Amino acid sequence: MELENQVIIVTGGASGIGREACLALAKKGADLIVADFNLAGAEAVAGEVQALGRKAHAFKVDVSKADEVKALVDFAVERLGTLNGMFNNAGIGLVKPFLEMEPADYLKVIEVDQHSVYYGLLYGARKMVELGVKGAFVNTASIYGSVAARGSFNYNAAKAAVVSMSRSGALELAEHGIRVVGVAPGFIDTPILGDDPAAKAPLAIQHMHNRLIQPEKVASVVAFLFTDAASAVNGSTVAVDDGFLSFKV
Template sequence: MATENKVIIVTGGGSGIGRESAYKLAEQGNTIVIADFNEAGAKETVAQIEKSGGKATSYKLDVSKAEEVEALINFTVETYGTLNGIFNNAGIGLVKPFLEMDPASYHKVIDVDQHSVYYGMYYAAKKMVEIGAKGVFVNTASIYGTMAAKGSFNYNAAKAAVVMMSKSAALELAEHGIRVNGVAPGFIDTPILGEDKEMKDYLAAQHMHNRLIQPQQVAEVVAFLFSDAASAINGQTVPVDDGFLSFK
């Protein structure tokens, strides 16, 4: 199943889903570029990959800046000679009621969670077509890309866009040998949830097994989508939600 000897970028690879996906992809024999605004986190991910015998390097950037994403793509190809895929995973949340969702709050999430996915796919695809490389893109959407949640107007809008951008890009890039899919995680057990046990228990109860989903569980799906075993899956966003969207 594994896709070996590929060069893959993982944005937001300094923690959580990005980090675990980088570990899994490196374990399968791929070279990983860990791109994150959190430079220390990215370097820690690289250190763990190298400790396990894998190949990786870190790269600091702000994914909301088009020119920085373009520079990331160029750096990767200049360093490794090719590019075979990108996991557009970096994202943020900013919960506010709609009537308090001022333009600055709206654009802060849209720029990171939506526009960065476009930048990643656009600049990666341009470069891959230029050098004749084929590969796979995977984008992190969310369960809230297909259903609404109070206080998340900006996040809902961004993640819904990621679902459709994955479909649209898949349609246009298929002729160039590039597959595009997404993952839609449920509630993931990462530090972003904080230490409020009552809240974490509430979120866990939204899943069929009444427990939070581990980042490693999402990473398994991400690695599968990058693999040749998923060659017939294209333009899809796969829920990793322990049944949330099936009964909510």
Template sequence: MTLKDQAIIVTGGASGIGHASALELARQGANLIIADFDLNGAERVAAEVQALGVKAFAYKVDVSDPAAVEALVDFAVETLGTLTGVFNNAGISKVQSLLEMDPASYRRVIEVDQFSVYYGLYYGARKMVELGVKGVFVNTASIYGSVAAKGSFNYNAAKAAVIAMTRSGALELAEHGIRVTAVAPGFIDTPMMGQLDQSARAALAAQHVTNQLISPEKVASVVAFLFSDAASAVNGSTVAADDGFLAFKV
């Protein structure tokens, strides 16, 4: 499996799954744009990627702004010479009951977690078609795109939409040789998890078959596979990286 000389945008690349995926994609030979609202974090990750011997550039982006995503795609082509892949990974969440969730709170998660995937697909695919590139998109969905969770009404809605957009995007773009896939992580051991107390972390880990949180690196290996030619038969599908949660825990 190799991604040598591929040119891939990673949104939300400054931390967590985005950070781990950027490093794994780089190990496979891909040149990267590390895009994040946290520019300092993106620059740190870009430096780590460059140390692996490939090209990497940091870029500050608000993925909820369509003009900003279009500019990101243009930047990628200007700096890397082409665009062969987009990892639509950026996302946010806020635990809040439906009765407390005012329209602004609902809209913010939808804009970042759902609309950004559409913007990445729309501007990225149009650029690939313009360049004659048979590229690949990987979208970050979630186990919560398939099951409900209290306090996650907006997140559930956004991630379910990502799964649907992955299917529809694959169908729409197949004639151009462009693949669209998604990964649905379970409970990942990211810095955000570090804010939880030990009992809360244990309760989440217990919903996995191994009773452990999943490392970002394990999700990154799935992401790298989906971008590779080894996954050429995977199209429109959402691959669960959830340690059995969807198969055995619901």
């Protein structure tokens, strides 16, 4: 119970990595704000957290809107009394060849995947400093923050920015005792990939074990990064990629 009574916000908490992170954090004792644009999904996950004996509240948020992220941070403190951590996890993808990618296609992904991390860091850190909390942030980057993928110019740019913001945020906030870390998942087995094994196979073989990564594997790393045991991990982005960035088949 390394995180007992700590309050942590998880964005994109209704499904996938976010849902598994909520459960992993709760098992370590954390109380959760489950934030998502899908309120019904967030409420369901909050119920799962409560079933584990922890406090949890759902909050509907559009993370691309600065005022809504600020309201999320304020809500966490109003309901649970403090803020110890924030998992800036919400994200989307929109695949198109670069020459067909209109500015609106680019900005939609940038606003959700990149700007939301800035908003979370800004308003979350301001609240922590106000409360005198030496907290931690974990930001979801991607293997595509380090390498390019066809059709993902927008996503590549956003996730590379998350890697950089994790470094810069750690430097800026160190004097306040606040850590900032990134995680870079590989190909994760979530519904977003669909149900066709033939479509998943080319992704799976890019991992050392020739299989997709289960979301709970990422969640366990995220939960660890919020604990004191990870206090020396700061500013870096931890790859949870089963070797994707280390080799090419």
